[in-house]
Amino acid sequence: MIRVENLVYRYDAGAPDCLQGISLDIEDGAHTALIGPNGCGKTTLIKHLNALLFPRAGTVCVDGMMTTDVSSVREIRRRVGMVFQNPDSQIVGMTVEEDVAFGPGNLALPSAEIRRRVDECLAMVGMTGFEKRAPHSLSGGEKRLLSIAGVLAMNPRYIAFDEPTAYLDPAGKQRVLEIIRRLNRAGMAIIHIAHDMRDVAEADRVVFLDRGQVLRTGTPAEVFEKADLLIAVGLDGLPGGCGS
């Protein structure tokens, strides 16, 4: 379980707090959706979950390990995978298979195990046969799938997706959502940042952030009930035909 308590964060000393005392529990195997307008702190929040950012005040605790404890950082990053918004700036390898191998390589796993994980993870996102391709020759959707495979190869317990369906065509969106669904069913906890409410209708819990605070939290039905609230901050895809 990931436990966030009274998390406060600001990027620069003089700047206003970007996160203002957020408390949140992410249960094992749960599908948690993070929604809210641009600049409300969603990305900042998930960067705390795998120790890319450290709280100014409050704590983030992953399976009993504090992110501020230097000796735990490596294990925390292995357990909490992160799929960033722009796949182009997270693909490291010269070929598809080498990119997937980057994470396990950092864990210093033996080559045979890396090979096994690469094959398994590429199969999981439907990219078997792309092994030797260069990343820049892939389409946007394929790059997205590759970035997911690269994270899966770390064998994480939690994966945070930062707008995983951004820039994708409808078929690509469905593909990514189906992968997320499948991972969740297999027991992986999902933290899912979304702008389109239709993408998170199946979430166990929706956390609605606004200006660095949790405005509302509950099941999708409970949160979306107060449609006026969501419309006020301009979110898409509300039941009842609002949005695009």
Place this chain on the structure above:
Amino acid sequence: MIRLGQYLPGDTVVHRLDPRVKILSVVALSILIFGATPAEILLISVFLLAVIRVARMKPAQALGALRPVAVFMAMIFLVHLFFTEGRTILSLAPLPVRITQEGLVRGVYVTWQFAGLVLGAAVLTMTTPPSDLVGGIERLLRPLSRVGIPSQDLAVMIAMALRFMPMLLEEYDRLRMAQMARGADFTTGNLALRTRAVAALAVPLLLSAFRRADELAVAMEARGYRRGPRTTLRELLFSRCDLGAFAVMASFFLVNFALRMAIR
């Protein structure tokens, strides 16, 4: 895009060889080529041609590797042709230069040397996937990590540079298009104007490269990257075939070297 010695997939002995053997062989050949007598150059050329043959590279592909340096080769040849002292075979009066016999011989010889160097390197890069090349360099440099040279970090850096080259080119195209869409003109006007138009792309391109590097660093950290030991997908293994190739190269090098010593 520049295709200087780009990898051509294949399945020959040369392709399958351990990259370390190939890198060392190219280094050894380059050493031999420097200071080789014309007879030795001929021998080395025959050897190189044999390797090209075994690697099933088409002659056009091998020659293609020389194309980007053709102008440079021509210059080397002409400089030696015109500026070597010796017996005049053609005087180009009233021009202040003349062609000497020594110049002709020297020009052919030096150009041939240069072509041999480029061709040797091209055979390496054309038969070795970039990732294996980087892996090979890393393994060869690994002993240096004892004296504080981080060979694994260097390998990651080289790999990353190769990975981001095409992306920067794409970005350049995108920026160019975006500026053209807003009326920038890169194709007409005099050289000064066009240079200025291209220079206007440099700043945004640089900024975007820095932003991307920043994002990439975070993504790498998120995937557990840190300095220190890491493993790779393909462990380089020395096979019997590699041993054979290594023996061939070593004896070729030694015989050549011994001959040279004996002659002196």
